[in-house]
Amino acid sequence: MKRTLLWNQKMLWGSALLLFFILVALGADFVAPYPPSNQYRSSFNSAPLADSSRPNAATPAVRLFVAGDSYRWLGFVPSRWHLFGSEVGNQVFLLGSDEFGRDIFSRLVFGARISLLVGFLGVVISFSVGMLLGGISGFLGGWIDQITMRGSELFMALPGLYLLLTLRSIFPKQLSPTASFFLIISILSLVNWGSIARVIRGMVLSLRENDFVEAARAVGASRARVLSRHILPNTAPFLVTQALLSIPYYILGEIALSFLGLGIQEPNPSWGNMLASALDITALTERPWILAPGAAIFLVVLAFNLVGEGLNDALKPKR
Amino acid sequence: MAENNALLQVNQLKKYFPADSHLLFGRGKEFVHAVDDINFSIQGGEVFGLVGESGCGKSTTGRLVLRLIEPTSGEVIFDLENLFSLDRESLRRKRRSMQIIFQDPYSSLNPRLRIRTTLAEPFIVHHICKKTEIEERLRVLLETVGLEPDVLDRFPHEFSGGQRQRIAIARAIALKPKFIVADEPVSSLDVSVQAQILNLLADLRDQFQLTFLFISHSLPVVAHLCDRIAVMYLGKIVEEGTTEEVFTRSAHPYTRALLSAVPEPDPKPKSSRLVLRGEIPSAVKVPSGCRFHPRCPIADAACAAGEPPRETISATHWSACFKFKDAAQLAIK
Numbered sequence: 001m002k003r004t005l006l007w008n009q010k011m012l013w014g015s016a017l018l019l020f021f022i023l024v025a026l027g028a029d030f031v032a033p034y035p036p037s038n039q040y041r042s043s044f045n046s047a048p049l050a051d052s053s054r055p056n057a058a059t060p061a062v063r064l065f066v067a068g069d070s071y072r073w074l075g076f077v078p079s080r081w082h083l084f085g086s087e088v089g090n091q092v093f094l095l096g097s098d099e100f101g102r103d104i105f106s107r108l109v110f111g112a113r114i115s116l117l118v119g120f121l122g123v124v125i126s127f128s129v130g131m132l133l134g135g136i137s138g139f140l141g142g143w144i145d146q147i148t149m150r151g152s153e154l155f156m157a158l159p160g161l162y163l164l165l166t167l168r169s170i171f172p173k174q175l176s177p178t179a180s181f182f183l184i185i186s187i188l189s190l191v192n193w194g195s196i197a198r199v200i201r202g203m204v205l206s207l208r209e210n211d212f213v214e215a216a217r218a219v220g221a222s223r224a225r226v227l228s229r230h231i232l233p234n235t236a237p238f239l240v241t242q243a244l245l246s247i248p249y250y251i252l253g254e255i256a257l258s259f260l261g262l263g264i265q266e267p268n269p270s271w272g273n274m275l276a277s278a279l280d281i282t283a284l285t286e287r288p289w290i291l292a293p294g295a296a297i298f299l300v301v302l303a304f305n306l307v308g309e310g311l312n313d314a315l316k317p318k319r
Numbered sequence: 320m321a322e323n324n325a326l327l328q329v330n331q332l333k334k335y336f337p338a339d340s341h342l343l344f345g346r347g348k349e350f351v352h353a354v355d356d357i358n359f360s361i362q363g364g365e366v367f368g369l370v371g372e373s374g375c376g377k378s379t380t381g382r383l384v385l386r387l388i389e390p391t392s393g394e395v396i397f398d399l400e401n402l403f404s405l406d407r408e409s410l411r412r413k414r415r416s417m418q419i420i421f422q423d424p425y426s427s428l429n430p431r432l433r434i435r436t437t438l439a440e441p442f443i444v445h446h447i448c449k450k451t452e453i454e455e456r457l458r459v460l461l462e463t464v465g466l467e468p469d470v471l472d473r474f475p476h477e478f479s480g481g482q483r484q485r486i487a488i489a490r491a492i493a494l495k496p497k498f499i500v501a502d503e504p505v506s507s508l509d510v511s512v513q514a515q516i517l518n519l520l521a522d523l524r525d526q527f528q529l530t531f532l533f534i535s536h537s538l539p540v541v542a543h544l545c546d547r548i549a550v551m552y553l554g555k556i557v558e559e560g561t562t563e564e565v566f567t568r569s570a571h572p573y574t575r576a577l578l579s580a581v582p583e584p585d586p587k588p589k590s591s592r593l594v595l596r597g598e599i600p601s602a603v604k605v606p607s608g609c610r611f612h613p614r615c616p617i618a619d620a621a622c623a624a625g626e627p628p629r630e631t632i633s634a635t636h637w638s639a640c641f642k643f644k645d646a647a648q649l650a651i652k
Contacts, residue, residue, distance in 0.1 A: 211427035214387055219441045219490065220414035229440075233431050 008313055014306025021300055025113040029071040032106035033085045033092065037267040038069070040091055040101040048096045048289055062092050096289050098277060100267075107269035108292055114270050115251045115300060118185055122250030123243045126189035130196030131232060131239070137197065138204030139227050149201070152194030163191050164253060168262045177268050184263050188253045192246070199242070203235045237315050244308035248301040255297060271297055325360035325396075326498060326530050327384060332357050332393035334379050338603050351602045353379040355554035356393075363497070366524060366531040368545030368562070370538060370577070372599055376554040377534045378422075381500040384532060385417055386410060397498065415445055418491040422503035424483030428475040434486055435471040441493040456493075463526075464489045464519060481512035485519065492523060498530045505540060517543055538581050542566060547635070550574045553602060553610045560636035570630070570638040570647040572615050579651035593651050609641070617645050 024031050034040075066085035072078050086092040094105035137148040155163070167187045175183060207213065208231055216230045257263030258272025266273055271293035277283060278290050335350035354376045361367040369377045382388045384395050386402045394401045397417060405413060421427035428437055438460065439453050448456065458468045464485045475483060484504065491499055501520065505513040521544060523529055535541050541548055542562055549559040550573065558571040569575050572593075579593035595614045600606055606613050612622040621641055629637045640646050 211421040211423060212429040214382075215419065215421065215427050215487070215490065216429075216440065218385060218387060218414060218417075218419045219444060219494075220411045221440060221444045222411065225444065229432075230429055234429075236431075 008310050010306045011310030011314065014303050014308075014310055017299060017303035018307055021112055021116060021303060024109055025116045026074075028109045028113045029073050030079070030081065031083050032103070032109040033066075033068060033082050033094075034103045034106045035069055035071070036102065036107045036110040036269040038102060038106075040097065040103075042101070043091065043093065043097050044101045045099055045283075045287060046093055046097045047287070048094060061086055061090075095292050096287060098274075098290065099283070102267075104274070104290065104292060107274055108271070108296060110269045111271045111274060111293060112296065112300075114181070114264060114268075115254065115297075118181075118188070118254040119247040119251045119304075121185050122188045122192070122253075123247050125185065126193040127196055127239065127243055129189065130193045131200050131235070133193070134197035134200030135204055135227055135232050138201035139208060139223070139231065145201070148197060152197050155191055155194040156198075160191055160253075161256065164188070164257060165260070165262065167191070168257060173262075175265075177265065180263065180265060184254050184257055185250075187257075188250050191253075192249065196242070196246075199238075200232075200235060203238065204231050207231045207234050241308050241312045241315065244304055244311065247304045251297070251300060251304075324362070326363040326365075326398060327532070328360040328396040329380075329384060330358055330394045330396070332380070332383055332395065333391040334376075334383055334388070335391045349603050352376075352554045352605050353602060354383060354390075355605075357551075357554075357556050359549055359556065359559065361498075361530055361532060363530055364524075364528050365547065366533055366545045368541035368548040369532060369534045369551060370536060370541050370548060371551035372536060374599060374602065375551045376602075377536075377551050378502055380551070381419065381502045381532060381534050385414075385419055385500055387419070412445075415441075415494045416496045417498045417500075418494070418496045419500045419502060420484075420487055420491050420504045423507050424480055424487050425475075425507075427487050428483060430475055432474075433471065434473055434475070437475075438471070438486070438490055438493060441490065445494060447494065460489050460493055463492065463523070479512075480508050481515060484508060484512075484516055488516075488519065488523070492527065492529075495527060496529070498532070500532045500534065502534045503536065504533075506536065513540070520544060538566075538577060550577065553600065553605060555610060555639070557611065557640070558638045560632070564633065564636040568632070568636070568647060570632055570636075570643040571611075571640045572617055572642075572646045572649060573611050574638075575646060575649045575651050593649060609639070616649065617642055 062084055063086060064084050066082055067080050068082045068085045070078065070080035084092070091103070093103050095108065096104050098104055098107070133148050133152075137145045164187060167190065168183070171183055204227075213226060213230050216226050221229070254263055254270065255272035255275070258270040259276050261273070261276065263272055264270035274290070274293045278294075283290060332354055333356055334354040336353055338349045338351050357380065359367070369380060371377050379388070383390050384397070384402075386395065386405075390403060394403055396402075397413070400413070402410065402413065428434075435457065438457050442448060442453050442456060457471060461468055461470065466482065466485050466489070470478070470482070470486070475486070478486065488504075504520065505516050508516060517540065520531070524531065531544070533541060533545055545562050547559070547561050548565045549556045550565070550571065551557070552573050558565065558569060558574045560569075565574060566578065569578060576593045576595050593616065595616075597614050600610070600613060606623070608621075608623040608625055609615070609618070609627050612618040615622065619642075627639045627641045629639055630641075630643045631637050632643065638646065
């Protein structure tokens with residue numbers, strides 16, 4: 001009975017879409033026919049499915065499950081199998097190639113990995129920090145509460161994008177890809193922890209008035225135990241929906257930074273730096289498919305919002 | 320009264336809650352006088368009843384004597400130590416010997432924890448026994464309160480109010496405390512279940528020589544279990560005596576009005592019920608003099624002017640009423 005209530009339409013479509021993106025991101029090396037940074041110098045700016053070696057010929061032969069460039073899946077499992085490709089010495093560009101001769105589809109697929117990882121890690125970090133600080137703040141009150149809340153207001157009062165840019169500019173522009181990836185996540189979490197801390201604080205303030213919290217204190221449970229065993233777990237249903245609904249914020253944040261050249265750096269793929277090439281109006285009119293990352297962004301954000309809202313509806317008290 | 324060997328002694332206990340009166344400019348100078356200078360003591364093995372209307376401060380008193388909330392002033396001597404001078408760790412250890420049962424068993428059990436986790440918590444936080452022994456202890460504990468061992472794997476929402484209250488009682492007696500505050504333990508239960516829970520509490524008192532502070536708004540419930548009774552009105556105790564004295568020879572008009580309000584299974588209308596005028600006044604702006612005077616049927620000018628002292632009626636019975644002799648004559652039936 002409970003199961004059917006949980007699976008409403010929004011949840012169903014949202015989670016199907018989300019599952020698709022997660023699978024693509026996980027299996028990026030397999031789904032993408034080529035490494036994302038490989039340049040094919042014979043085919044700059046080629047159209048989708050155009051045959052680079054024979055400009056006037058029809059669509060190149062596309063085969064499923066071909067052996068191509070070797071890779072290590074997630075850095076461990078060695079393989080050279082790809083979902084699709086074409087015969088040796090020839091490339092198939094499902095969504096065309098960019099101005100450096102790289103396969104847009106492959107870059108899109110690897111970009112999904114970056115975007116989803118930023119979303120999940122960002123949410124985990126800022127929710128952990130927000131939960132800890134908001135929990136302690138609401139539970140203990142007093143000067144700790146004052147300091148935490150003024151701190152959160154500081155971050156909430158400044159406009160998000162400018163804050164992101166300012167924080168990013170503190171650090172050197174040239175960083176290793178891993179370092180800049182984690183820097184982006186840290187900056188996004190730093191900007192967003194405040195609002196979560198405030199909501200958690202409010203929930204703690206109301207939860208701590210519950211008799212079961214007082215009963216735990218009466219039994220002799222320490223403050224840390226009361227907070228971690230009795231108060232914070234009761235914020236879980238809210239946190240899950242809130243986390244799902246705020247993942248797009250992190251994804252869009254990374255995209256904005258990368259678009260401006262401050263996030264993921266070329267030649268590493270990100271939906272943000274891919275869209276930067278669409279800034280050129282001639283390129284955009286001649287090759288509209290370079291907007292493909294935009295469609296991907298739309299679908300990913302939609303997926304998280306559908307699941308989040310669906311879950312919210314399912315958990316809402318019924319009348 | 321032999322107050323020197325009391326298990327619990329409450330001296331000049333006060334709790335004022337700040338009442339935010341100003342919309343913009345923080346706290347005004349006003350306070351809710353929830354508990355205003357009360358004194359009583361409870362002997363070991365005794366059941367002490369505290370009765371009064373909702374909002375009179377009896378639940379606040381219950382939380383104060385366990386130091387679940389901090390007082391404005393005063394002391395609570397429990398087992399020869401002032402609870403309010405203990406540091407956090409000593410207080411935590413002291414909690415082994417004092418417990419509380421709440422009114423609403425629907426909110427006193429954490430909805431996300433299995434009964435096993437809730438009941439094991441006292442043993443874990445005080446390091447009573449090895450993890451492996453807890454299961455056996457819980458089984459014995461459940462048997463004591465009349466529940467089957469299979470409740471351990473279930474969640475609170477699977478139980479009825481009466482069963483939940485038994486679980487809450489099991490948690491309270493888990494560490495074999497000396498003293499339990501029972502804060503309206505049966506008020507939210509069906510009448511049929513009320514009697515069962517009251518009998519269980521009486522059995523536990525006999526079995527473990529428990530001392531109770533029994534808080535209730537219902538006089539019949541209090542009469543069933545208590546040795547002595549204190550009546551509270553607007554943050555003050557107005558009368559105190561043995562159960563028999565309070566029920567048969569009460570000498571405060573408020574107590575008599577409460578007794579008169581007890582429903583009786585007699586279809587004939589009462590000729591002379593003592594009905595109070597008006598509402599219980601605000602605890603922020605308390606009336607001058609005797610706090611009961613605006614509603615009192617026998618009040619005069621003196622009552623509004625000064626605070627009535629404790630008028631001794633017997634060694635165990637006193638009333639805070641200038642006109643306690645007249646009050647004792649008020650017809651209640």
